Each structure stands twice: as C-alpha cells, then as structure tokens.
Amino acid sequence: MEEKPSLLIIGNSNVGKSTIAKLLLPNPSQYKGKIGKTPGSTLLIKPITQKQMSYQIVDLPGFGYMKKESRRRQEHIKQQLVSHIENYHDKYFFGLVVLNVLRIEDELGKYFYEKQKTIPLSFEMITFLLEFAIPILILINKIDKISNFDEIRIIKFFIDSARRYGFNIVHLDHFNYDYQVQLPYLKFSGLKKTNLGKLKKIINFFFTNYYK
Numbered sequence: 128m129e130e131k132p133s134l135l136i137i138g139n140s141n142v143g144k145s146t147i148a149k150l151l152l153p154n155p156s157q158y159k160g161k162i163g164k165t166p167g168s169t170l171l172i173k174p175i176t177q178k179q180m181s182y183q184i185v186d187l188p189g190f191g192y193m194k195k196e197s198r199r200r201q202e203h204i205k206q207q208l209v210s211h212i213e214n215y216h217d218k219y220f221f222g223l224v225v226l227n228v229l230r231i232e233d234e235l236g237k238y239f240y241e242k243q244k245t246i247p248l249s250f251e252m253i254t255f256l257l258e259f260a261i262p263i264l265i266l267i268n269k270i271d272k273i274s275n276f277d278e279i280r281i282i283k284f285f286i287d288s289a290r291r292y293g294f295n296i297v298h299l300d301h302f303n304y305d306y307q308v309q310l311p312y313l314k315f316s317g318l319k320k321t322n323l324g325k326l327k328k329i330i331n332f333f334f335t336n337y338y339k
C-alpha cells in the first residue's frame with residue numbers, strides 16, 4: 128500500500144461503500160471506480176486517493192454475503208479481510224462500518240430469533256477493528272429509503288441488539304470519544320448526502336489525531 132494514512136470502509140456488499148468513498152473525494156467526477164457492481168471473486172485492495180487528499184480510502188470489497196455464496200467461501204473472504212487488517216492496521220486512522228438500514232432487522236433479527244450461536248458479522252468486524260485500536264464510526268446508510276417512523280424503530284432495534292453483544296452505541300453527537308465505553312453511529316444517505324458534513328468532520332478529527 129501507499130504511504131498516506133488510510134481510511135477503511137467496510138460492510139456487506141451493496142450497502143453503499145463505494146458511493147461513500149466517492150463522496151469523500153475532492154474531485155468525484157475524476158473517480159473511475161465502479162459503483163453498484165458486484166464485487167469480484169478475489170479480495171482486491173486498491174486504495175483510492177486524489178492529489179489534494181491527505182489520506183487514502185480503502186474500500187474493502189467482498190465482506191459479507193451474497194446469497195449464492197457458500198459458507199466456506201464467506202469464511203475465506205473473511206479470513207482475507209482479517210489478515211489484511213492484521214498486516215496493515217497501523218496504517219488505518221479510522222474505519223467506517225457501513226450498514227444498509229433496510230437490512231438491519233433481517234440481519235440482526237435472524238441471530239436472535241433463530242438463536243444462532245455465531246455473532247453477526249458486523250459486530251465481529253467491529254470487535255476486530257477495536258482490538259487493533261482502529262477508531263470506528265457505524266454509518267447507517269440509505270436512510271432516504273425509509274420513513275421517519277421506521278427509522279426510529281430500526282435504530283432502536285439496532286442499539287438494543289448491539290447492547291446484547293456488549294456494545295454501547297450512541298449517536299455521534301453524544302459520543303465521548305472513549306471507545307472503551309461507547310461506539311458512535313451516524314445515520315447517513317449517500318444519495319441525499321445526509322450528514323456528509325458531519326462525516327467529513329469526524330474523519331478529519333481522527334486524521335489529525337493520528338499524528339499526535
């Protein structure tokens with residue numbers, strides 16, 4: 128990887144990772160990467176950056192499942208992500224864990240009601256990033272797709288579910304910057320650019336902090 132400090136973007140396929148990466152570029156129109164395409168079969172790590180940027184973005188593809196993927200393949204992809212983070216964790220100043228608001232009830236509900244023993248992949252990844260001292264923000268994306276009413280219900284469900292795994296999730300506005308105690312979330316829309324200003328601000332905060 129190049130020498131600029133890196134911002135990690137992680138999440139299931141199709142949650143909006145590439146869209147968010149593009150929104151963070153000073154010159155989005157120069158971005159040649161693909162949005163809305165099915166990820167390839169191997170984990171391709173290609174940092175995105177532009178001249179005027181002080182950091183680079185690593186939009187990690189292939190995390191999570193596509194319906195047709197076998198368990199074994201999912202495990203393989205997860206293992207690749209895990210070794211990548213093990214090898215490069217000190218380059219990452221911040222991580223965005225992106226969730227699709229429309230998938231939260233399905234994904235987390237499944238674990239509780241089917242009483243599966245495994246922990247949800249997003250929570251597993253969060254734990255893993257925190258073990259390597261990478262600060263994170265949970266971005267609840269595609270918020271434009273639901274009503275206010277549903278949004279409140281789903282976010283409450285998310286926070287309650289997370290608590291069962293020992294995560295105390297609070298809105299970014301109330302975050303005390305102590306990852307031992309809290310984890311911040313922000314609702315977001317890549318389409319409407321909801322909270323893009325707040326997102327850029329916290330990225331810059333952790334970028335600056337990286338050098339302290």
Ligand SMILES: Nc1nc2c(ncn2[C@@H]2O[C@H](COP(=O)(O)OP(=O)(O)O)[C@@H](O)[C@H]2O)c(=O)[nH]1
Nearest residue numbers: 140141142143144145146162163269316317318
């Ligand atoms: N409605 C809506 N669509 C979005 C949003 N963010 C991304 N998308 C769409 O979701 C699809 C997947 O986005 P992409 O960025 O490629 O997801 P990735 O697979 O996580 O990189 C594309 O069709 C995007 O245009 C959002 O906030 N709202």
Ligand SMILES: [Mg+2]
Nearest residue numbers: 144145161163
């Ligand atoms: Mg993508």
